[in-house]
Amino acid sequence: MTASGEIIAGVLAPHPPHLIYAENPPQNEPRAECGWEGLRWGYKRLRRNLARREKPDVIIVHSPHWKTTMGTHFLGVEHFAGLSVDPIFPNLFRFHYDLNIDVALSRAICSEASEAGLVTKMMTNPNFRVDYGTIIACHLVRPEWDIPIVAISSNRAYYDFSNEVGEAQMLALGAATARAVERSGKKAWLLASNSLSHRHFTKEPTLPEDMSHEHTYHHGQYLWDMQVLELMEQGRTQELLDIMPDFIEQSISECKEGSLTWLLGALGIPSYPAEIHAYGSVIGTGNAVVEWDPVLAGGAA
Ligand code: 2X7
Numbered sequence: 207m208t209a210s211g212e213i214i215a216g217v218l219a220p221h222p223p224h225l226i227y228a229e230n231p232p233q234n235e236p237r238a239e240c241g242w243e244g245l246r247w248g249y250k251r252l253r254r255n256l257a258r259r260e261k262p263d264v265i266i267v268h269s270p271h272w273k274t275t276m277g278t279h280f281l282g283v284e285h286f287a288g289l290s291v292d293p294i295f296p297n298l299f300r301f302h303y304d305l306n307i308d309v310a311l312s313r314a315i316c317s318e319a320s321e322a323g324l325v326t327k328m329m330t331n332p333n334f335r336v337d338y339g340t341i342i343a344c345h346l347v348r349p350e351w352d353i354p355i356v357a358i359s360s361n362r363a364y365y366d367f368s369n370e371v372g373e374a375q376m377l378a379l380g381a382a383t384a385r386a387v388e389r390s391g392k393k394a395w396l397l398a399s400n401s402l403s404h405r406h407f408t409k410e411p412t413l414p415e416d417m418s419h420e421h422t423y424h425h426g427q428y429l430w431d432m433q434v435l436e437l438m439e440q441g442r443t444q445e446l447l448d449i450m451p452d453f454i455e456q457s458i459s460e461c462k463e464g465s466l467t468w469l470l471g472a473l474g475i476p477s478y479p480a481e482i483h484a485y486g487s488v489i490g491t492g493n494a495v496v497e498w499d500p501v502l503a504g505g506a507a
């Protein structure tokens with residue numbers, strides 16, 4: 207394969223287990239009547255948009271719920287199957303997964319990142335249980351599960367050092383990801399599997415999908431999310447990165463796990479507009495389905 211790999215789509219693909227619960231896919235045990243339609247319709251629009259373009263060779267996902275203490279890890283086994291149960295919502299998410307990993311590309315990103323000075327490791331335990339942030343983002347973007355994935359962990363840099371250190375590491379990881387994709391000759395979708403504002407309720411309604419209980423947690427959280435989305439929609443990504451440390455602190459954002467900044471780094475800090483497919487609240491957290499099409503930049507990211 208010649209080295210002309212490209213990122214052909216970048217997606218902010220949040221992973222509330224409620225969305226899988228409400229979709230009722232055959233892999234998930236619990237059954238729902240309805241719920242969170244705004245976000246689920248947004249994912250449907252995204253899937254339609256992506257289906258109009260070429261099919262990628264690989265989906266690369268950075269997940270907040272594969273938490274590694276020392277550095278960034280990459281799944282390094284060809285195939286994983288098992289039952290993933292959400293630790294907080296076992297009533298909503300008991301998902302039988304069966305997925306394939308692009309181990310060659312995982313290794314290539316791992317080495318690029320390591321050469322850039324980041325601490326990295328391949329995860330080679332065949333009995334490892336894949337986290338729900340990886341599974342849910344991949345399922346909502348590509349429910350067919352017919353494309354191999356690369357799964358990347360979130361590390362502790364934001365917590366052990368500072369938001370600024372975490373951000374610098376994720377931008378470097380994103381750039382390393384883009385270099386490895388380019389050298390691989392493969393076409394890739396990149397998914398940042400995180401919510402935006404992340405204050406959430408501490409009590410669940412008796413019927414989880416009773417939408418009369420669902421609402422934004424706090425107006426200040428909502429204002430933060432709207433500011434972030436406006437910057438994405440206007441292609442003002444550097445400004446978004448400039449305010450990211452404050453956004454993380456003041457909205458308790460799940461961006462503290464680094465997924466979104468990794469994506470923006472991989473896309474080369476895009477100055478073209480993102481498309482917002484949906485925004486909605488899940489147990490009070492702010493979630494948006496957002497797509498970056500690098501063709502709008504006039505070529506590959
Ligand atoms: O992990 C999550 C999340 N990020 C947002 C909402 C609800 C549950 O789980």
Ligand code: FE2
Binds near residue numbers: 221270
């Ligand atoms: Fe989460």
